[in-house]
Amino acid sequence: MLLTVKHTTRYAFAGEVRHGLQRLRLKPKTSHGQEVIEWRMDLVGARPEAAYDDQHFNRVDLVSIEPSAPEVVVTCEGVVRTADNNGVTGPHTGIMPLWCFLRPTPLTRPGPKVRQLLAGIEADRSDILAYLHTLSRVIGEQVEYVPGASDAHTTAEQALVAGKGVCQDHAHVFIAAGRMLDVPMRYVGGYLRMDDRDEQEAGHGWAEAHVQGLGWVGFDVSNAICPDERYIRVATGCDYAEAAPVTGIAIGAGETSLDVHLSVGENRVGMQQQQAASGGQQQVQGG
Known part of the structure; x- marks a missing residue:
């Protein structure tokens, strides 16, 4: 599938940013x-300072806010070709050892509700893949998807206690x-068509x-599926x-308001052109 993305993030500042x-x-x-076919980032009210790969091999752009800028607007546009691999992204790579992904973090530290969740699942743990599918289903049943029910600081334990949350x-x-x-x-953070x-x-x-x-296998609990060709992975x-x-x-910014506009669509024209160039044979299985 050939997907097109346009993602605009706008931060407006009440005060003067120093x-x-x-x-x-x-x-x-x-x-x-x-496969990223093309991608560009445009900035208003900010300028690029550095670009690097972080410890998770994510591409990071460090930008500085222009002094006294009333807002910062970041617009990303691109085209990505995707394939359905049944959620499998393959062997582990990068500098982070696997044991790092076993450590609890402030947002994922288990509490009584997480332990109770596991204790209530009567399934064979020897088939870990099947067990994880069961775990995903049970979480979806116990945590209702409710937009606005949580924020970026809500922990796993808090979401289970509340019985509602987002992806x-x-x-x-x-x-x-x-x-x-x-x-x-x-x-994993990214986009879904x-x-x-x-x-x-x-x-x-x-x-x-x-x-x-x-290797790494994806689970989208919110949609009760493994990621397919409609998904674009951006950062982990x-x-x-x-x-x-x-x-x-942002020092001196005062109260900050956020506005996000996102569009993720299928580039059917691009797919048709690719098929014509390859003699009409479809290279990527669509949804």
């Missing part, structure tokens, strides 16, 4: 299951429980578990905080 830095994880990379919370509960089973877990619309309110988040013999981390698209500081 100094500000933002760390942007907004550029997807070519990896197992996806980030589903992923954190899954990660917290999986690590208690000694399964390396990580958070919705079946019924292009326009969306925000990006998407899901989890990946490292399963022996398969031990939890959302390490994969957040935008983090930073």
Whole structure:
């Protein structure tokens, strides 16, 4: 599938910014299951300072806010070719050892509710892949998807206690429980092509578990599926905080308002052109 993305993030400041830095994880990379055909980032009210790969091999752009800028606007546009690999992204790579993905983080530290969740699942843990699918289903049943029910600081335990949350919370509960089973877990932030619309309110988040013999396998608890060709992976981390698209500081900014516009669609024209160039043979299986 050939997907097109346009993602605009606008920060408006009530005060005059004296100094500000933002760390942007907004550029997807070519990896197992996806190929970045083109990608560009435009900045208003900020300028690039550095670009590097972080400890999770995410592409990071460090930008500084222009003094007294009333707002910062970051616009990303691109085209990504994706494939359906049944959620499998393959062997572990990078500088982070697998044991790092077993450590609890502030957002994924298990509490009584997470332990109770695991204790209530009567399934054979010897088939860990099947067990993780069961775990995903149970979390979806116990944590209702309710937009606005949580924020970026809500923990897995808090989401389970409340019984509601969003995709980030589903992923954190899954990660917290999986690590208690000694399964390396990580958070994934990216984009999802919705079946019924292009326009969306925000990006998407899901989890990946490292399963022996398969490598990293994705689980989208919110949609009760493994990621397919509709998904674009942008950043990973031990939890959302390490994969957040935008983090930073703005001294003197005062109250800050955020506005996000996101569109993820299928590039049917591009696919038709590729098929024609290859003699009409479809290279990527669509949805």
